[in-house]
Amino acid sequence: MxxxxxxxxxxxxxxxxxxxxxxxxxxxxxxxxxxxxxxxxxxxxxxxxxxxxxxxxxxxxxxxxxxxxxxxxxxxxxxxxxxxxxxxxxxxxxxxxxxxxxxxxxxxxxxxxxxxxxxxxxxxxxxxxxxxxxNSWLLSSVLSNIALIYDQLGEHAAASSYHQRSLKLSLATGRPDVQFYAVNNIGVNCMCLGLWKEALAYHKEAYAVANSQGRLYGVMLSALNLAETYTALGEIDAAQIASEEAIHQARHLRDKKILAGSLAIYAQIQYNLQNFEATVLALREALRLVSELGGFHKSSSYHLLLADALLRLGEDDRACFHLHAILDVGLALPTEDHLLACQRLVHLFEAKGEIDTARAYEVKRQEAETAFQTLQDHHQRKLTQIESFGFEFAGTRQASGQGDSAHNTTLAVVQQELQDGFDRARRRFEPFAVVVLAVDHSERVPLEALSAVQTTLKQLLATAYDTVTLLPAANALTFLMLSTLPSREVAPQVRKFVKRVQALRWPSSPALRVTASAGCCTTLAWSQAEDMLRVSSRLLSQAQGLGGNQVCATPLEGRQ
Missing domain, CATH: 1.25.40.10 (Tetratricopeptide repeat domain)
Known part of the structure; x- marks a missing residue:
């Protein structure tokens, strides 16, 4: 490089x-x-x-x-x-x-x-x-980063799907830097799942790719991941060598985030070897770097390990300081470290005979546990909300003028058709795509003109799709289409329809202009049919955000 x-x-x-x-x-x-x-x-x-x-x-x-x-x-x-x-x-x-x-x-x-x-x-x-x-390299990077987020949020099945798609796309780019991140991040996925031997193989491959290209950041990142993996496998000597290399490269590149992480892994190794003073020195530097970074999501684990080392050295007061640093985050976003910090404080004050103080921290621990459980309960709801942003059926009934019965019937039909197509494609290993097309129109369009638009569009779409369903959505005519075309042909076909819709004129309402946008989910990588509808709907909202007359589709694996 x-x-x-x-x-x-x-x-x-x-x-x-x-x-x-x-x-x-x-x-x-x-x-x-x-x-x-x-x-x-x-x-x-x-x-x-x-x-x-x-x-x-x-x-x-x-x-x-x-x-x-x-x-x-x-x-x-x-x-x-x-x-x-x-x-x-x-x-x-x-x-x-x-x-x-x-x-x-x-x-x-x-x-x-x-x-x-x-x-x-x-x-x-x-x-x-x-x-x-x-842009294939950008798409591969984005897919890989989405996978990393799902891993962080504990959604490892979703993460694995994105990792595999990213890897396929990265191989098509022919760029070693893109391939490095795809391979490295699959290794991270294995770490999250506790598959340490598999993680080791991926991180060794990523290290070799980065080293052969002279990509110092890649070498540093791989060394950090190797250090953590070797530590989990109990290979302490190899872990120490890898952590020292990561620290050296991070200092050379002035990368504070990776340096903090490398020092923390080094500290864990020293703690395992009962070198508690070395543990303290490494973690103090890591926390100083965290402060310079303006915060880092792993800092609470650094405080916890530092407190454990200080307790082993008999420095209880300083250990309390770091345990309180975790609690100072508050109960808005409690973590497992938060619960463990409370637990350490309970045991510490019980050992000192300060029972009232210990009970107070036990109350805090119970509050943290309740808050943590509440956060876990809200997690899936929050995740679904983010994945579905920009397009929802909820709240559209009244605006679209449809009653409960019609609305529910339409959704039931949509869900059944979608599930049948999804299951059939899975069984037969056939291509399957979900397309959501929205046609926005100017306000105050006469009902007869709008009806003509709806009829014309449905007839037009029916020439290419077996399944065309009008969805109950506000302020736009929104259609769901299911396609069994090869994945590469879906988006180009939809783009042709968008151009045809743009060119349409309406004799009954000459001033009427419409804007068509579409989202296409062209992969069966998701675990259930509803996911494909949610993805295509999200892509539709992005196409509309670009100003309309656009088509957004899931990146195709292996595209050149």
Missing amino acids: IEELAALREQMELSTGHVRLNLLLELAFLYRDVDAQLGVHLCREAAVLADQYNDAPSQALALITEAMNLERLGQNLHALDRLSEAQIIVERSRDAYVLARLWHARGIIDVTRGQFYEALRSFLRCEGVGAVSD
Whole structure:
């Protein structure tokens, strides 16, 4: 990779105009994995050129790429400022590729800050819009990041589906950096499932890919994951070597997030070896880095391990300080570390004979346990809400003028047709796609004109689809179609329909204009039929968000 960067820099130095601008942006993105500080400098040079040429998309890309380099350096708040500046530009230009890059970057920063639901929302938005931009490396990265979020949220089956799709797409790109992340993240999925031997194989492969390409960030990340995996397997010597390599690379690259994580793994190894003083030193540095990062979602586990080490050293007061640091988060977002901190405090004060204090902490533990259980109960509801954003049947009955009976009958028919098609495709290993098409129209359209539009559209769609159902949705004519075409043919066919709808004219209402948008779920990777409807509906909302007359589809595995 060093040779690749040197060649690109030489080419950039000899270039002028937009060629130089594009090379600056490409270099800045690549340097994120080698020298993020230099990446920031290149972004700012690109921003000056983009401003001179009044090139709005490049201005936004310079800000987005700078934000991603700043995230590598642990400057998350500055990174968010850059994304806010970029968003103002993107909202004016509505460039699908730049919009996808913006949401992708925001999701990455949200992950670092432990805001997993917000990150999932950003990545899911990026999925559909990224498909419009037709950029395979970006789509593979987005799918892989969605998988990581599902792993963090405990939804490992959903994560596995996204990991596999990401890997297939990454292999089609032919780019080692994209393949590295896909393989590495499948290893993370195995870690979450406790499949440590399988995780070790994936992380060794990822390390080899990164090392052969000279991608220092990849080497560092793989070393960190190898250290954690070796620790879980009880291979302490190998774990210590890997953790020391991760620490060395993180210091060299000035990556505070990975350095904090590497120090924490090193501390766990030292704790297992009963080197408690070394544990304390490593975790103090890790927590200082967390403070500089403006917070990190794993910090409570660092406090807990540090408290355990201090208790073993007989430093009870300092241990209490770190246990209280976990409790200070409050009960809004309790974690297992929160429960364990309360438990440690109960045992500590019982041992000291301070029974009243111990009872007070037992009450706190019970409150935390109740809050934790409530949070778990709300988790699935929250997840479904995020996955379904932008399109819901709930609340549309009254607006669409349909009564309960008609509404329920329509939904029952939709669900049965969808389930039958899904099951049949699964049994026969046939392609199957769910398409949701919405036709927005201007307000105050006469009923007879709207009826004519509905009839014409249904006849038009029936020429290509066996199943065409009008869905009960407000402010738009919304159709569900089920397709058995090969996956690659679904979205192009829908795009043709969108263009035909655009071209239609209505003699009974000459001023009437309609805007068609569609979302297509073209893969059977999901575990149930309702998931495909939810995904296609979400993609529809993204197509509408791009201004209409767009089609957003799930990324196709193996697309060149």
